[in-house]
Amino acid sequence: MLTAPTIAELLTSPVVVQALADAWRDSEPTDPVRRHEEGGWIYMDTASGTLTTRRSALGGQAVLDLTAPPIVVGSVVVGTFHTHPNPTSDGWDPGPSIDDVQSAWLLGVPCLIQSDDGVYTTGPDSRRGGLAGGPGFPP
């Protein structure tokens, strides 16, 4: 029987690793004017267990809207991912913000964050309530 993936399992998925790398590249972290947050959602097919990702519209310098994941037939949202492109060398905090922590618990899925010094996580260890509850975020 399939279960919702944990943060540790998401972080070892090649699909998720690639999605984080792609989002980081698209964030333009080396451009002080154009750098911005990128990200999206991680889905699990409830029949096969296959993980896939979808990207959101691009965000702002320090904000991203992941509140409305597109429906993927046969799959549920099991995580979100986004970038923190502003550099630690300029005094920016690379880890989860207060708002990141709050939104992750509100939305009910793990939140993965790619920063310039590594990957951070916050929120529940796996989708709240398991794979039940419909295709979007868990109820």
Next chain:
Amino acid sequence: MTGAASSPTISGERALAIAHADAEKAYRDLSIYRIQLALESDGWHIDYQLKDARLKGGGPHYVIDATTGAMASKRYEQ
């Protein structure tokens, strides 16, 4: 606003102006944040938090010395 320090030399309005000037340089668009101002024992705490709690992101957080107006600490969340 909460009162912990007595008779601050720097008003809350002045502390907010100091923080806001720095925040505008770092973040450019501050319209998405709700600003919280509180006088604590170590100075004015000024926190920018997203108006929509479901969004990913973060804002700046400051402590402004209530006597000198110096920036005692700042943290840029993202």
